[in-house]
Amino acid sequence: MFKKILTLSAVMLLSACQPLSQMTPMEVLTAVGTASISAQDGKTLEEKRFKAIKASKLEAYRELSEQIYGFRVSGEMEIDKERLGIDKANGEVDGIIRGAEVIASYPVGDSYVTEMRLDLRKMKKMMEFGEVQSVPRNTSILF
Template sequence: MKAILLSATLTLTALLAGCSAQDRYVQYETEAPTSFPTLTAIGYATLDSQPSDDPAQRVLMAMQASKIAAYRELAEQVYGQHLAASSQVRDWMLTNDEIKASVSGVIRGARVVKVYPAGEHYVTELELDFEQVWALYQQQNRSQRVKEITYF
């Protein structure tokens, strides 16, 4: 029985060794997704809280802050939000409850749809079309699937 098992193992090893990477040529083909979602995000910033005495400067600062807030919202939608929470209990009473939230990622291909004042706020609307994101990604990293394998 051991001789048959050893013989089968050696035969299988020999067959697998014959199919090494040097004996074939693999041709790849890029494959596109079937659908592309479009994400939207809105960022807000108040005019009064901007640290400047010049009204025009406060407007520019609020516009920039609302744009950053909109980009953060897009990043949350694409990458998710990291939450870290902790609670402390002393004498069976909650003494401290803390939650921290963060997001990290790179947003490419977003388009500013509108920037406008709304009362004492500035609003920025962004749009992220994943077809554009995919096209940008394809310029750097081509996703591939096996088109054909030729064995020698």
């Protein structure tokens, strides 16, 4: 009798740790990027619109990267004589996106919106084609 109760208790405890629903692996991610047209630098409305299109696409890529690789957050706070002095927070995303597709790109009021889709299986397959070389920041290129 004791063995039955012990076995039943063990089964109940182990089943309580299981999730209520099974997580399904995400195979397709979506992202939306937006950018203000009037906030862009440019002499003409067309130039500002073109820059907003590019900025909204870059924002969508950033969102895809954030979903895949995560978002790094760092902070710093300094207290001197019981008063808050320096209080900083920074966020950063870093990653390589391959095979993303623009689903739609359109204006909405003063903003431009870009919707993107990324099939993770396609991205994984494309990664087999070669290694990515990092691009150095803040360097001058001489020809």
